[in-house]
Amino acid sequence: MNTRTYACRGLILAVLLQLAGLSPTLAADLPKKQMSLMEDETGTRFKQVWATSKVIPLNRRYAELDEAEKTALQSMYEDMKPGDEPPFPADGLLPVFNAIKKGMEAYSARGELDLLVDVDSQGRATHVSAHGKVDPDMAKFAARVLMATSFKPAVCSGQPCKMQYLFQINFAMR
Template identity: 35%
Template sequence: MRITLVLGALLALSTGLAHGQEYTMKAEEAQTGSHLKRNTTRLHFPPDKTYAELPEADKARMRAMYEAMGPNDEPPYPLRGYGKLLRSISTAGGALQVEGVIEMGVIVGTDGRANEVKVYRSPDARTTTAMASVLMLEKYKPAVCDGKPCVQEFPFAMEFNLENQQLKTYR
């Protein structure tokens, strides 16, 4: 079974991210009988860029997801970009054969390590455990508040759908 990811769908609609550029990721391998790799992920931020490498427009859209973030503040962000994180999430989700929405918040410390994962919504306990494990193992760029690293939550949400359906990641 294949899983398809769409990053930013619900959050994009609620925060205006839908007006920004859309990026895609391709499957690591082509389907049987084809040499073409299918798009498996649609995101609102480039999967292969770190926060520092994001275009200013993408940085501004990312900051807009937070209520009181100033122009010189920065949110936490996956250290190697979204691509590696989403591949790990996709692998875990595919193994679980899960359907449903998961919403979590990763508390990222000043050292860029995940200190805790808050679960807001999950299809089941297995999915919660698997996704929390992946998010806890990820390294993050810490948030910056007034020029100093600070503790802040990195929101993450995804909708899992099996074979030939779209899987939507919200944050």
């Protein structure tokens, strides 16, 4: 096989929204950087934070990240060379998080879950392995969500390539 696969280190990603046809003149129209996802209704006057990111804005796709954010993301991969890019969910993480949230509620999931996704050079998930301490049915549910997710393929030496993508989530009461 002549494509490279990078081993992933810890990576916590959050929700990004697609802005089709983004041009430099439209960059100013992007919403402010959103660093947490709030649950709409919690039965109280307060919204519950259920997804956060300290590195990646929740409302950006990979192409919409600034250079510092891309560098921070790339630094979480071993041997990531300048110009190379990791795979990333093609429609952003909003659909992924929303689907996994439904499973979290159905399974009353608690604990940490790491999902390692093999993404081919066309951006298709080919395999997902789950590691963590959550209900096995929740892990299978989350793996199915990621198998159904289309990805922006990784880029190695200027060409689309196979690479792994790590999705980490901590199911906790806040």
